[in-house]
Amino acid sequence: MSGLDLAKKVGFDLCECKTSSEQINRPARELAQVLLETFKERGGVFVAWQMQNIVWGKFDGGRLVLKDNLAPNVDDWLECRLFNEQEELHLKRDGENFIGRYVHDEAGAGTAYVDSFARLWGERVAFADGWIRLLDAPRKISMELPCDDCDKKFYGLKTRNYIGSDKDTGLSGYIDYRFVAIESAWDGD
Numbered sequence: 001m002s003g004l005d006l007a008k009k010v011g012f013d014l015c016e017c018k019t020s021s022e023q024i025n026r027p028a029r030e031l032a033q034v035l036l037e038t039f040k041e042r043g044g045v046f047v048a049w050q051m052q053n054i055v056w057g058k059f060d061g062g063r064l065v066l067k068d069n070l071a072p073n074v075d076d077w078l079e080c081r082l083f084n085e086q087e088e089l090h091l092k093r094d095g096e097n098f099i100g101r102y103v104h105d106e107a108g109a110g111t112a113y114v115d116s117f118a119r120l121w122g123e124r125v126a127f128a129d130g131w132i133r134l135l136d137a138p139r140k141i142s143m144e145l146p147c148d149d150c151d152k153k154f155y156g157l158k159t160r161n162y163i164g165s166d167k168d169t170g171l172s173g174y175i176d177y178r179f180v181a182i183e184s185a186w187d188g189d
Contacts, residue, residue, distance in 0.1 A: 026097060028098055038089045045084065047145075079093065111164075121134070158182075
């Protein structure tokens with residue numbers, strides 16, 4: 001299902017999966033090792049927030065690859081996520097450490113969730129070697145991100161929203177979320 005189809009749905013599909021979570025607290029200098037240990041031989045999409053911009057990349061199962069093979073500058077990262085369809089590592093800077101959690105989904109029952117889609121700003125103006133450039137011309141901002149499906153005009157972020165209930169009140173709501181994938185929204189026609 002494309003991102004636009006997901007966003008246009010009336011109602012939602014409630015799904016279940018087995019979810020495991022692990023808390024992480026490691027020095028910033030060990031971030032590359034944390035990525036390797038957590039994702040081992042699996043690949044994923046990477047994003048880091050800095051004060052001045054957002055840096056996208058891809059993890060090929062052994063190393064982090066940024067656009068134009070730039071070297072990662074961990075000292076500038078305030079927050080980062082490494083994610084794919086089954087798992088996410090989400091870390092935030094706390095002084096000299098990164099703290100956060102690793103979530104892994106497996107088939108089965110246990111945790112209810114709803115997937116949603118949010119379109120990224122801008123439209124594709126260029127692509128090369130598995131990367132696209134999204135440009136929001138009126139605001140004069142752009143970003144480059146990894147993409148396997150590079151022939152669409154608009155793209156978005158698919159997220160998984162986990163549902164939980166409070167045992168005392170019985171009230172239910174979202175208790176956590178994670179990034180799942182970058183997907184095409186539609187081709188703009």
